[in-house]
Amino acid sequence: MRYDTLIVGGGLGGLVSGIALARNGQRVAIISAGRSALHFLSGSLELYADGYEAIVKLAESHSDHPYNSVGSEHLERYLGATKEIFERAGVALVGDHRRNHLRLSPTGALRPAWLTMSEYVTFASRGEIEGRRVLVVALEGYLDFYPEFVAAGLERCGAACRVVSVGLDELARLRESATEMRAANISRVLVGPVLERLAHKVRGLIEDEELVLLPAVFGLESSEPFERFRELLGSDVRVVATASASVPGVRMQRLLVEEFTRLGGDYILGDRVTDYRAEEGRIVALRTVKHRDEEFTADNFVLSTGSFFSHGLDSTPEGIFEPLFGLDISAAASREEWTARHILDTQPFQRFGVKVDGHLRPTIDGGEVHNLHVVGAVLAGADPVKEGCGAGVVVATALRAAEEILGHRVTRE
Ligand SMILES: Cc1cc2nc3c(=O)[nH]c(=O)nc-3n(C[C@H](O)[C@H](O)[C@H](O)COP(=O)(O)OP(=O)(O)OC[C@H]3O[C@@H](n4cnc5c(N)ncnc54)[C@H](O)[C@@H]3O)c2cc1C
Missing domain, CATH: 3.50.50.60 (FAD/NAD(P)-binding domain)
Known part of the structure; x- marks a missing residue:
């Protein structure tokens, strides 16, 4: 050859x-x-x-x-x-190579970054976080996302965060086997009507928050499930890196x-x-x-x-x-x-x-x-x-x- x-x-x-x-x-x-x-x-x-x-x-x-x-x-x-x-x-x-922005790590640390996939949350500076009202949404039973760390990281910069947890029957089925509750498997479930149900549940939990954060578990093959979720939610929603294999990666x-x-x-x-x-x-x-x-x-x-x-x-x-x-x-x-x-x-x-x-x-x-x-x-x-x-x-x-x-x-x- x-x-x-x-x-x-x-x-x-x-x-x-x-x-x-x-x-x-x-x-x-x-x-x-x-x-x-x-x-x-x-x-x-x-x-x-x-x-x-x-x-x-x-x-x-x-x-x-x-x-x-x-x-x-x-x-x-x-x-x-x-x-x-x-x-x-x-x-x-x-992002832009002439000026780093900040990304949020799974442990809530802010790290300098050059280019970030557009569904992730980023900030131009720490100052931009001050006063933001943020809802951090965990998925019940998913252990590779640490909502309290994420909230604490943002609160150190002056944000007001609330942590909530959402369960779905379809995800509960994955939980029957601990090894199946992985980001890639969750992303396969979060499509069509299940995605709609998740959006409905999350929408019901938003109070006065202007930013909603979830783990990066949407769309193994395309960004379409995340775009759809954002549309259904009608709010500014972003993802945060998980501590396991990366679905967007x-x-x-x-x-x-x-x-x-x-x-x-x-x-x-x-x-x-x-x-x-x-x-x-x-x-x-x-x-x-x-x-x-x-x-x-x-x-x-x-x-x-x-x-x-x-x-x-x-x-x-x-x-x-x-x-x-x-x-x-x-x-x-x-x-x-x-x-x-x-x-x-x-x-x-x-x-x-x-x-x-x-x-x-x-x-x-x-x-x-x-x-x-x-x-x-x-x-x-x-x-x-x-x-x-x-x-x-x-x-x-x-x-x-x-x-x-x-x-x-x-x-x-
Ligand atoms: C776990 C991890 C996470 C990282 N996360 C980030 C990040 O978030 N952001 C960032 O900027 N940088 C990150 N880095 C740094 C990272 O090294 C680079 O970003 C980049 O992805 C590395 O690309 P690469 O092509 O050099 O090597 P790799 O991505 O490691 O790819 C090497 C490939 O070569 C193949 N290979 C090896 N030997 C052979 C062989 N003999 N024959 C055929 N194939 C072979 C391997 O199977 C593999 O697919 C991370 C590094 C690691 C290890």
Whole structure:
């Protein structure tokens, strides 16, 4: 099977690169072993907690940070184009790279965010919360949503919150098995007449509140159930991230895959790339678990296999490594230096990953690999938790890699 570009890993990084390449006429395949970090998305893409100006400085001063590999001269263009890329795929986002807004975490903390799916509650600033009257609605028996934490978080900023709980017979049936009371299963139930009954019950509970918050359990395949719910309620209603798998995140992944395949890409899910063939510093072919006797060949390759969470990086007691190509990585040699003592401290392993040059190209035992570009969370140098830069690094490197491969711009000025 021959392609212009083969991408290993079908999460955010693989999909953004794949969409950019396919839109520019390339024949592209994405091979992905399994679920990606998008399935646990908070609803927000994070860029940098300290804001855009700080990224530009970082991109110019920290040579080992992925934003530096992207280059400050390209960043603005990529970040400015991102919303439109998602919109074309049917994912509506609010926000702007020049000014972070605040998202609400499942524990009621306010965190800086770049772009947020439009059904989630966001605030321009803490000051905007003061004096708001908010109704926080829990679903009976659903344990991955913490209404009291959400209310306490908003009350710390001066909101007046009331917490209520709503039960539905259809959801009670899910409760007969504790493992079934999950966001994805609830979203399958909350359609048609059941959605109407929920809206009716919630409407009856609103007193003088101007904002109604529920857990993010609407619409695994499209945002239509949430839009319908909002219409039925006739009030300003938003969702809050849950502490489990993310229904809107799964939807985002599906919509990006649909966009990629609509553009002619092949998305091969449930297969793991296990080995490769190289000639004269170039990758020539890949083999997978399900295609042991058949090679996937291409002119260019993109590695977007994620961090430890997705097995893009792995470890043994002896060391940390990139398991597919054995790429050179940046990581502390001594195991004692991998983690900090306290769980809430900055964890050194978050910055471990694949080393690349200014073209996002890696090395193997110091030798250059000319036609492989590395993008996303597998890269070294960023700490998505401390810096709040997870998706920003992924999107910016994914678009940079696409331009490196095509040799021309994929976004407008
Ligand atoms: C649980 C979690 C939640 C996060 N939430 C947020 C958030 O809310 N906002 C934010 O900005 N950032 C978040 N991040 C940061 C996150 O890393 C990025 O946002 C982003 O989604 C990572 O994308 P990626 O494509 O680099 O990797 P991933 O999404 O991890 O995707 C990698 C893919 O590669 C596949 N793969 C791995 N090895 C192989 C192989 N050999 N062959 C084939 N396929 C392979 C995996 O199965 C997986 O599908 C989160 C990270 C994690 C781990």
